[in-house]
Amino acid sequence: MMYRLVLVDDEVSSRNALCNYFPWNQIGFEVVSQFTDGCLALDYIRKNPVDVIFCDIIMPNMDGLLLAKKIYQEKIGCKIIFLSAYKKFDYAREALNYGVRDYLVKPAKYKDLMEVFQRLRMELDEEKRMAFNRLPPDMEAMGQSVCDKTIHAVNEYLSRNYKNATLENTANYIKMNPSYLSQYYYLKTGVHFSDNLLKIRMERAAVLLDNYRYKIKEVSEMVGYMNAKNFTKAFKKYYGKLPRDYRQNI
Structure with a gap:
């Protein structure tokens, strides 16, 4: 890693x-x-x-x-x-x-x-x-601690609020210190909080791009990027291609 x-x-x-x-x-x-x-x-x-x-x-x-x-x-x-x-x-x-x-x-x-x-x-x-x-034996390192109520609550919050979600407002939702939540989430899942939020946003963006009624700028805003250039850069880094190229290959 x-x-x-x-x-x-x-x-x-x-x-x-x-x-x-x-x-x-x-x-x-x-x-x-x-x-x-x-x-x-x-x-x-x-x-x-x-x-x-x-x-x-x-x-x-x-x-x-x-x-x-x-x-x-x-x-x-x-x-x-x-x-x-x-x-x-x-x-x-x-x-x-x-x-x-x-x-x-x-x-x-x-x-x-x-x-x-x-x-x-x-x-x-x-x-x-x-x-x-130190984790209980029934929890494997990569992501299988979803049975943990805190991790489950975080994932549920992100799946519903991915557009506006941040570490701070997620931590506030589950009543934890942001820095502690960041460490706790990584310890329990083996995935950084920001990486999981990015994954959720990019996967949702890919679904939205399948619908041609949405312009790329609109898809960008729907998944939390007010700056379309930042969205394009993040999308290309994640999928290896620009949003418009991804859409053409659907």
Whole structure:
């Protein structure tokens, strides 16, 4: 499986180099988003499942240490690796207080990056294995925990409200913290909340495209995409073809 990684660095060249030239996919990570400061990153991870934050320390608005502190205080279940041009013991010591897993100094060497993230991948795999081993024996890892009332309630809510559903309003519906729900859902089903919502939307869109009375823009809005370009991009990524091509091949 692929673990979700977010890059946070106000230096565009550094961030782009890390994003585009390091073989994340080969070692089990997917860069799902990147940000210039901690505020933007925190807002994202409060709403989306993230496994790892790879973060600079010195940044505007919210620096890496404060971001790590917020993640620690809010009990958001993701790992943090620091990357900084400043090799200062005080930073490293404070980082340990917030559960930061490692500390790399810019410019990070390829060998060091590979070692740190391969080690982190093994740690994440082991945590996942142990978590699933704690499930009752009649529950298999992939999605068979639908008998769980919470998971069943989430799936029912999404099937009825896929157009406007978010992690936040789903969590509010079942009276759970959004971050906790995200982790709980993945633990119980082996599927990320956002991936399941995407699946429901895309499958519904495919059905709607079968009806030529609906324009593609209308189908987009009916499954929750107010921007048709975003819908087209998501649909192509999911099905491997544009909505209009999918419709022509029906």
